[in-house]
Amino acid sequence: xxxxxxINGASTEVAVPGMRRLLDVLREDLGLTGAxxxxxxxxxxxxxxxxxxxxxxxxxxxVCQVDGCDIRTVEGLGRxxxxxxxxxxxxxxxxxxxxxxxxxxxxxxxxxGGAQCGICTPGMLMxxxxxxxxxxxxxxxxxxxxxxxxxxxxxxYTKIVEAIALAAARQTELGA
Amino acid sequence: MTTDTxxxxxxxxxxxxxxxxxxxxxxxPTRGRAMSGAPPRREGPAKLTGAALYTDDLVFPGAWYGTxxxxxxxxxxxxxxxxxxxxxxxxxxxxxxxxxPGDNVVASIAADQPILVPVGGEIRHQAEPVALLAAADRETxxxxxxxxxxxxxxxxxxxDPLASTLEFAHxxxxxxxxxxxxxGADLIVEGTYRVGHQEQLYIENNAMIAVPRPDGGVAVHxxxxxxxxxxxxxxxxxAIDADQAQVIQAETGGGFGGKEEYPSMIGLHAALLALxxxxxxxxxxxxxxxxxxxxxxxxxxxxxxTGVMNDGRVVAQDIDLLMDGGAYTTLTPVVLSRATIHAxxxxxxxxxxxxxxxxxxxxxxxGAFRGFGAPQSEFxxxxxxxxxxxxVGMSPxxxxxxxxxxxxxITPTQQVLRGGVAGAEVLERAAEASEFERVRSRTAGARSGxxxxxxxxxxxxxALAWHGAGFTGSGEAKMGxxxxxxxxxxxxxxxxxxxxxxxxxTKTILPQIVAAELGLPFEAVEIAPQDTALVxxxxxxxxxxxxxxxxxxxxxxxxRLRDEVEGRTGRxxxxxxxxxxxxxxxxxxxxxxEPYPGVGFDDATYTGDAYPAYGWAAAVAEVxxxxxxxxxxxxxxxxxxxxxxxxxxxxxEGQVEGGxxxxxxxxxxxxxKLHDGRYLNDRLQTYLIPTALDAPRxxxxxxxxPFKDVPHGAKGVGELPMDVGxxxxxxxxxxxxxxxxxxxxxxxxxxxxxLAGIAPPDPPGISTASTAWVADATADADPGAER
Numbered sequence: 001x002x003x004x005x006x007i008n009g010a011s012t013e014v015a016v017p018g019m020r021r022l023l024d025v026l027r028e029d030l031g032l033t034g035a036x037x038x039x040x041x042x043x044x045x046x047x048x049x050x051x052x053x054x055x056x057x058x059x060x061x062x063v064c065q066v067d068g069c070d071i072r073t074v075e076g077l078g079r080x081x082x083x084x085x086x087x088x089x090x091x092x093x094x095x096x097x098x099x100x101x102x103x104x105x106x107x108x109x110x111x112x113g114g115a116q117c118g119i120c121t122p123g124m125l126m127x128x129x130x131x132x133x134x135x136x137x138x139x140x141x142x143x144x145x146x147x148x149x150x151x152x153x154x155x156x157y158t159k160i161v162e163a164i165a166l167a168a169a170r171q172t173e174l175g176a
Numbered sequence: 177m178t179t180d181t182x183x184x185x186x187x188x189x190x191x192x193x194x195x196x197x198x199x200x201x202x203x204x205p206t207r208g209r210a211m212s213g214a215p216p217r218r219e220g221p222a223k224l225t226g227a228a229l230y231t232d233d234l235v236f237p238g239a240w241y242g243t244x245x246x247x248x249x250x251x252x253x254x255x256x257x258x259x260x261x262x263x264x265x266x267x268x269x270x271x272x273x274x275x276x277p278g279d280n281v282v283a284s285i286a287a288d289q290p291i292l293v294p295v296g297g298e299i300r301h302q303a304e305p306v307a308l309l310a311a312a313d314r315e316t317x318x319x320x321x322x323x324x325x326x327x328x329x330x331x332x333x334x335x336d337p338l339a340s341t342l343e344f345a346h347x348x349x350x351x352x353x354x355x356x357x358x359x360g361a362d363l364i365v366e367g368t369y370r371v372g373h374q375e376q377l378y379i380e381n382n383a384m385i386a387v388p389r390p391d392g393g394v395a396v397h398x399x400x401x402x403x404x405x406x407x408x409x410x411x412x413x414x415a416i417d418a419d420q421a422q423v424i425q426a427e428t429g430g431g432f433g434g435k436e437e438y439p440s441m442i443g444l445h446a447a448l449l450a451l452x453x454x455x456x457x458x459x460x461x462x463x464x465x466x467x468x469x470x471x472x473x474x475x476x477x478x479x480x481x482t483g484v485m486n487d488g489r490v491v492a493q494d495i496d497l498l499m500d501g502g503a504y505t506t507l508t509p510v511v512l513s514r515a516t517i518h519a520x521x522x523x524x525x526x527x528x529x530x531x532x533x534x535x536x537x538x539x540x541x542x543g544a545f546r547g548f549g550a551p552q553s554e555f556x557x558x559x560x561x562x563x564x565x566x567x568v569g570m571s572p573x574x575x576x577x578x579x580x581x582x583x584x585x586i587t588p589t590q591q592v593l594r595g596g597v598a599g600a601e602v603l604e605r606a607a608e609a610s611e612f613e614r615v616r617s618r619t620a621g622a623r624s625g626x627x628x629x630x631x632x633x634x635x636x637x638x639a640l641a642w643h644g645a646g647f648t649g650s651g652e653a654k655m656g657x658x659x660x661x662x663x664x665x666x667x668x669x670x671x672x673x674x675x676x677x678x679x680x681x682t683k684t685i686l687p688q689i690v691a692a693e694l695g696l697p698f699e700a701v702e703i704a705p706q707d708t709a710l711v712x713x714x715x716x717x718x719x720x721x722x723x724x725x726x727x728x729x730x731x732x733x734x735x736r737l738r739d740e741v742e743g744r745t746g747r748x749x750x751x752x753x754x755x756x757x758x759x760x761x762x763x764x765x766x767x768x769x770e771p772y773p774g775v776g777f778d779d780a781t782y783t784g785d786a787y788p789a790y791g792w793a794a795a796v797a798e799v800x801x802x803x804x805x806x807x808x809x810x811x812x813x814x815x816x817x818x819x820x821x822x823x824x825x826x827x828x829e830g831q832v833e834g835g836x837x838x839x840x841x842x843x844x845x846x847x848x849k850l851h852d853g854r855y856l857n858d859r860l861q862t863y864l865i866p867t868a869l870d871a872p873r874x875x876x877x878x879x880x881x882p883f884k885d886v887p888h889g890a891k892g893v894g895e896l897p898m899d900v901g902x903x904x905x906x907x908x909x910x911x912x913x914x915x916x917x918x919x920x921x922x923x924x925x926x927x928x929x930x931l932a933g934i935a936p937p938d939p940p941g942i943s944t945a946s947t948a949w950v951a952d953a954t955a956d957a958d959p960g961a962e963r
Contacts, residue, residue: 033233034226036429038379039463043860046379074226106224110216113826116834117679118223119230119380119429144868151860153377153430154679156833157868159826 003067007032008076018064022056023047025063026073034074034122038151045150048123049073055130055149074122077103077129105129105167114163116154124150128164138168214824215698218683219427231383231399231426236456239385240269241317242449244459245307245324246469247299250335250538250853250943252328254293257307260323268320269453271308273297276448278415282441283408286344286505289541291413291444299328301503301540302854303469305441310449310457333538333853335943337477337500340535344501345509347516347782349530349588357492357527361483365564369480369556371920372940373848373855374473374841376545377865378678380429381466382438386446387456393420394447400439401431402716403674407708409440410447425706431678432838433544436718437506438470467858471543472848474511474534475500475941478519478556483527484564488575492527495519497553499534500941502541508534511542513648515549517589517786518899521557522599522642523576524585539853539943544718546835547898550643551842555920558639558903563916571616572638572907573607580640589777589786596891598792598818598881603640605877606794610814612638615798619911633801634811637907640794641899644787645820645883645891646721649777652788657715657769659726661690661733663741665762667754669696671703673714675726680894681827682722688823689727689888693734695750712766720791720892723823725769728886733767740765772885789883791891792818795836795900797872799908806924806931810840810872810905818879820891825878831893832876839901841866847921850943 002015007030014029026032026049035058038044042060049058050072078101102110105128115121124147131138131146143164144157152160222228245257257272259265273280273294280294281287293299293306306326311317334340358364384398393416400406403423410421423443428435442459449457461470476499483492497519501508516532565575580599586592607613615636622634646652660672671690677683687701694701704710714726738749740763745752756763777784796814801807815836822828845864849856857863882889902920910916915930919940929936938944 027233032226033229036230036380037232037462038381039860041463041859041861044379044463074224078225102221102224106221109224110220113217113830115217115220115223116681116830117378117380117428117430118219118228119378121223122226125224140873144871148867148869151379151865151867153379153432153838153865154834155830156835156837156874157871158833158874159830161868 001064003063005066006070008072014063016063019062021059022049022061022063022066023058026058032073032075036119036122038119043151045123045127046120048126048150050126050130053130053133055127072126074125077106077125079103104170105132105164108163108167112159112163112166114155114160120150120152124152124160128167131164132168132171138165140165214826215684215688217681217827218687218703219677228427230380230429231385231397232460234385234397234426236385236387239456239458240310240312240449240453241314242308242310242446242457242459243317243321244305244445245309245321245326247293247302247304247306247326249299249328249330250302251331251333252299253331254295254297254299254306254326254328256295256327258325258327263320263323267311267316269310269449271448271452275452276413278413281412282444283412284437284440284506285509289504289506291441298331301538302852303540305445308445308449310453335537335539335853335945337498337535337537340537342536344505344534344536345512346533347513349516349782350528351586351588351590352527354492354494354527354529358481358483358494361491362486363484363567365482365484365560365567367480367560367563367918369478369559369918370476370939370941371552371555372475373542374545374846375467375848375863376432376434377863378430378432378434381461381463382435382442382470383460384439384442384446385456385458386443386450388450388454389420389422391420392416393422394450395422395424396443396447397424397426398439398443399428399435400425401435401676401678401718403676403706403708404713405437405716406440406443409444413444414447414451421708423708425676428676428678432546433548433718434470435678436544436716438543463860464858467863468855469540471506471541473545474508474542474549474552476515476552478553480556480560482560482564484568486568488565488568488570488578490523490525490564490579493520493525495530497530497532499549499552500537500539500542501534502537502539504541506541506543508542510648511544511549514644515553517644517648518550518642519553519557520588521554521561522581522640522792523579524581525579528588530588539850540855546838547895548719550895551839551898551902554641554899555902558641559906559916559918562907562910571613573603573612576603576640581642587786590783591785593790596789596820596881596883598879599640599642601881602792602794602816602818602879605879606638606796606814606816609816609875609877610636610796612636612796616911623914631803633803633912634798635801635908635910635912636796636798637904637909637911638794638796639900639903639907642790642792643896643899645789645791646725646787647719649786650779652725652769653771655715655769657725657729658712659714659729659733659767660712661730661737661765661767663737663753663757663763665757667757669694669701669753671701671730672711673726674706674708674711675714675722676706676717678717680831681824682717684827685723685823686727686730690730690734693731694738695748720894720896723890724820724883724886724892727888727890729767729769731887733765736767737763737765775885788885789820789891791820791893791896793896793900795897795904797901797904797908799905799912801909801912801927806927808844808905808909808922808927810844812873812875813901813904814875814877815897816877816879817893817896818881819893819896820883821880821889822878823888823890828878828893829876832897833874835894835897836874836901837866837871839898840872840905842920843902843905844921847923847940852946853943
């Protein structure tokens with residue numbers, strides 16, 4: 001079967017069995033290895049992507065269910081990437097120098113120390129991105145609920161919560 | 177050394193060690209904070225864009241997939257490996273012990289663990305590797321797996337460490353006269369504490385890819401902490417030269433000790449298949465295999481007898497420590513050594529006897545996990561001290577003040593603490609920041625006024641710990657580590673070290689340290705890939721030794737490089753090194769570890785300076801216990817850690833926060849249940865770790881009491897927070913409910929049993945057994961005899 005997907009703003013077609021996991025389609029058929037497999041049973045959230053804006057664990061999604069969907073992955077979060085709504089953000093000279101291509105949420109993670117080993121980070125960023133897009137009040141509790149499906153073993157979550165809060169605050173400043 | 181480093185301890189009124197804490201109003205918006213001054217994580221942008229390549233992200237065209245056939249019994253004689261003749265084996269590579277070119281041994285402390293169990297040999301634990309398969313596609317491999325049968329003859333297993341007769345190691349420590357101390361005490365308190373397995377649960381599973389080299393050797397790319405451990409294992413198991421074995425670390429998604437030793441096994445397996453097939457072979461564990469087969473934190477049983485005076489002075493500690501090593505020696509003797517030395521806690525007690533023993537059971541081998549034995553023995557020590565305080569009617573804070581090590585204190589190995597002794601300081605800082613006594617009097621009031629209508633109970637708990645920095649005893653001197661620093665002909669400055677990045681910040685702090693020493697910007701110092709073909713053996717990335725030991729060696733190298741260049745140019749290094757590189761060509765400095773002056777340990781008598789320095793940690797936890805379900809919510813933790821010197825405040829805080837949450841998981845929810853020596857909850861649906869909603873607010877306070885024998889004063893941070901979290905939570909549960917929970921984790925079942933005054937559930941960490949074996953065990957009084 002052939003499936004049509006929009007990935008990070010670009011249309012693509014894949015000819016694969018319908019029950020092939022979206023995670024495998026992304027990683028092996030399309031070479032987008034940002035999403036990770038941590039458990040293969042939907043518990044860890046390392047494979048989280050956005051399906052039409054909603055968080056989904058791509059290890060539990062057969063590709064036949066996403067025909068025609070808009071899919072966003074960590075590869076689509078950078079400022080230079082296509083399909084990202086966010087194009088600006090308050091910046092910091094040091095992190096700018098480190099990588100000028102980072103989007104606002106990625107930049108906030110870099111500044112606060114929200115990424116350590118980095119394996120949960122792609123999924124965590126997608127969960128954070130969905131939270132920012134939701135327009136919900138960025139209370140600590142709301143942020144924690146938004147990332148409760150994503151396990152991190154390095155950070156204790158404190159700096160991840162701070163990163164999302166920082167990005168939310170900057171988004172509000174820009175919108176105000 | 178960095179612009180952020182503050183001399184000495186942070187003043188109490190200035191928590192500016194880090195930027196202002198997250199400001200949170202109960203319902204209103206929250207604001208994050210930005211890092212200032214310290215450089216961003218070196219490999220951060222790659223991790224944040226998905227560009228960082230972890231092992232499973234690496235593509236090797238034509239690679240085959242490998243898999244491991246494992247035992248399904250805890251103990252048996254392997255009679256035969258049978259391949260179904262009806263299956264087409266022409267497309268599958270099969271490797272058994274008979275195909276191993278070198279020694280069938282995973283090189284480690286002892287030579288007891290085979291790479292694959294040989295036919296005729298003994299299977300010693302569930303999920304033990306017996307044979308390897310590889311195929312060009314996953315479907316063929318899956319079918320082949322189901323066509324392999326192991327023919328075995330069951331043997332009687334040992335599950336209870338108390339019944340085991342095979343000892344891996346034992347240590348005895350004595351200071352003063354414990355019997356006289358107990359005899360003179362006003363009060364003697366006894367207690368037994370039991371802890372089970374804990375899984376590291378890095379989110380990236382173990383993974384290795386082996387690629388055959390034209391010279392007959394093999395290159396192994398993988399998720400690992402210690403490139404040269406794998407290198408040594410490949411040389412021995414494959415009987416190849418040092419040059420033919422190449423180990424390259426891929427981006428590594430967490431380790432916590434779990435990728436210290438088992439990568440040697442997986443690397444050998446992948447390499448054997450790669451040499452057999454002539455193809456790259458991928459050995460990527462899924463979560464189930466990783467949980468079922470790889471090492472865990474050692475279960476332990478610790479018994480304390482403590483003599484105390486009515487004024488709170490502890491005068492005698494008599495401690496027995498038993499650790500379950502699992503089926504093979506692995507790193508158990510070293511884990512036991514650290515556990516034994518730390519077993520009394522950070523207290524200067526005149527009469528101490530500590531007896532530590534580690535034994536074999538027919539369960540998967542236990543190994544390294546952040547803290548390396550100390551979390552087990554210090555959980556027991558701290559919970560015991562809290563019970564002693566209760567017995568003499570003293571506050572947990574006050575009893576610690578009266579017993580904590582001060583400068584000049586003498587440890588059970590007869591080590592005199594000559595500097596960097598910050599136990600009292602971290603204790604006071606934690607008590608102050610948490611308002612410990614004020615909250616404690618409030619919770620006591622709530623407890624006495626509690627009625628049956630109350631549905632929840634709040635409590636606060638305190639714990640204090642010490643953690644020896646770097647290797648135990650003579651370990652570092654024996655390791656003979658080397659780092660190199662290179663000024664290349666094109667004017668680049670490059671660090672060459674085998675120290676790995678697994679999230680803790682190696683690739684950021686080491687360039688920071690060298691840049692500061694040479695007066696260069698952070699960006700000007702590169703760090704070479706962790707590839708054994710490029711970098712020297714700087715020792716393993718373990719024991720919180722990277723900042724202190726490897727950082728110290730790099731400062732030595734940087735000073736020599738600077739002197740050499742300045743000697744030639746007559747100008748400051750930063751202004752002249754590019755000119756020097758152009759005119760003189762490249763300069764490489766190899767710096768070997770030099771033992772710290774005046775630090776010595778005698779392995780034969782097990783006395784002397786067990787560690788060159790100690791880090792100190794205190795934690796205060798507040799919990800809420802649901803009185804209907806006995807569920808525990810950890811609400812907040814104040815963590816105060818003396819790391820010697822903070823190199824990078826954000827990364828350092830990150831270590832404390834992450835370690836604290838791992839300790840909370842250990843205290844409350846992380847438990848492995850076993851039956852017939854098999855881990856029952858060997859999936860992520862059943863082995864639980866804390867989520868963002870389970871995690872408390874963690875306030876980190878960093879204290880700097882430097883180690884004077886390294887120029888930068890750093891003592892390490894990785895393991896410290898792991899020692900204090902669990903006893904602080906258990907103390908808080910007691911403060912809330914009045915119940916002491918001596919077994920970890922403090923599950924609702926254990927808390928309910930304690931509150932009801934009934935027998936607790938099964939002890940943690942000990943396998944239940946099928947009735948057939950229980951019957952056999954009764955018939956055979958000495959199950960270990962045939963070994």
